[in-house]
Amino acid sequence: FWIVDKFWEYEKQRQFIKDAALWIKKGEVVAFPTETVYGLGANALEEAAVKKIFEAKGRPSDNPLIVHIADTSQLSELVEEVPQVAQQLIKHFWPGPLTIILKKKQSVAESVTAGLDTVAVRMPNHPVALELLRDAGVPVAAPSANLSGKPSPTSGEHVYHDLQGRIAAILDGGQTGVGLESTVLDCTKDVPVLYRPGGATITEIEAIVGPIKVDPSLISKEEIPMSPGMKYTHYSPNGSFVLVQDQKKLVRLLAEAKASGKRTGVLTTEENRDKYEADVVVSCGKRDDLRSVANHLYESLRKFDLEEAEIIFSETFPNEELGIAIMNRLEKAAGGQIL
Ligand code: TXA
Numbered sequence: 001f002w003i004v005d006k007f008w009e010y011e012k013q014r015q016f017i018k019d020a021a022l023w024i025k026k027g028e029v030v031a032f033p034t035e036t037v038y039g040l041g042a043n044a045l046e047e048a049a050v051k052k053i054f055e056a057k058g059r060p061s062d063n064p065l066i067v068h069i070a071d072t073s074q075l076s077e078l079v080e081e082v083p084q085v086a087q088q089l090i091k092h093f094w095p096g097p098l099t100i101i102l103k104k105k106q107s108v109a110e111s112v113t114a115g116l117d118t119v120a121v122r123m124p125n126h127p128v129a130l131e132l133l134r135d136a137g138v139p140v141a142a143p144s145a146n147l148s149g150k151p152s153p154t155s156g157e158h159v160y161h162d163l164q165g166r167i168a169a170i171l172d173g174g175q176t177g178v179g180l181e182s183t184v185l186d187c188t189k190d191v192p193v194l195y196r197p198g199g200a201t202i203t204e205i206e207a208i209v210g211p212i213k214v215d216p217s218l219i220s221k222e223e224i225p226m227s228p229g230m231k232y233t234h235y236s237p238n239g240s241f242v243l244v245q246d247q248k249k250l251v252r253l254l255a256e257a258k259a260s261g262k263r264t265g266v267l268t269t270e271e272n273r274d275k276y277e278a279d280v281v282v283s284c285g286k287r288d289d290l291r292s293v294a295n296h297l298y299e300s301l302r303k304f305d306l307e308e309a310e311i312i313f314s315e316t317f318p319n320e321e322l323g324i325a326i327m328n329r330l331e332k333a334a335g336g337q338i339l
């Protein structure tokens with residue numbers, strides 16, 4: 001468990017990152033910080049190494065991974081071609097929280113793409129991640145470094161909590177910035193299709209390439225997601241998690257749960273935190289600054305487990321800009337139910 005946060009001297013940090021890169025070269029898995037969430041990385045060109053990621057996380061094998069690179073020149077060993085729209089997006093967003101799906105080359109390990117003929121690629125905007133990727137010298141397949149189904153980790157401690165004893169090393173770079181995963185966009189179609197809302201917003205993407213499409217499953221629960229990972233329940237605290245749109249209703253449901261003797265929780269915001277009487281009240285940020293909410297969302301969800309809340313009621317957020325990604329994660333945590 002190596003801490004590479006800024007208070008360590010530079011040479012020591014360099015050594016930790018080099019050691020982690022060595023593990024990756026040897027076919028082991030290593031957790032590392034990115035600007036979105038922590039990733040659990042292995043050599044994307046080595047089948048046996050990638051399999052270890054799925055084992056460590058308990059991840060279903062039909063859920064493909066994102067391949068991380070430090071330089072666009074690495075694209076040529078991963079994908080057949082980079083269409084013009086993808087090139088524009090790469091120029092504008094990389095390094096950054098946009099993952100692009102392209103037609104894959106044979107060299108990519110089979111389990112990275114879960115048998116699909118496409119591969120998801122991104123360049124993370126984090127100095128530790130970029131240095132690790134450069135030192136490793138290979139493309140690195142990495143899902144979020146949580147146990148499958150749990151909230152993604154936004155600190156080294158979260159990774160340690162979930163994966164200690166299951167992986168070779170953790171590079172601890174402190175708290176991540178964005179706090180939600182990257183946006184996943186399929187660029188193999190004529191018009192790009194959004195599979196997962198994330199750190200890069202639809203507005204930002206459309207400003208570069210014009211109108212995009214949205215996977216119908218993001219709008220209607222009846223549709224099957226194009227992206228395998230989006231069909232799983234995810235991010236859920238151990239207690240039952242209920243999204244409530246109306247504040248009065250939330251207060252009423254809370255009172256009922258309390259009366260029934262349950263240990264209650266509320267996920268709220270700075271503006272509203274004094275309005276609830278629950279056993280565990282967690283504010284995930286400021287309503288008028290959705291970036292702060294994204295930044296603290298997963299950490300907040302994890303708190304309910306630490307405090308052993310049995311039933312948790314959560315406020316909702318406007319379905320626009322970053323709120324789209326925030327609501328997508330909250331809906332997944334709630335198993336799709338909004339009251
Ligand atoms: O911010 C992030 O993207 C983080 C950091 C570590 O980079 N990674 C991450 O990975 O969130 P993961 O594995 O938790 O989510 C990857 C998502 C899944 O929903 C997966 O199904 C989808 O991307 N995906 C990957 N490859 C795909 C492909 N070829 N076609 C469709 N969906 C794909």
Ligand code: MG
Pocket residue numbers: 143144152
């Ligand atoms: Mg994940």
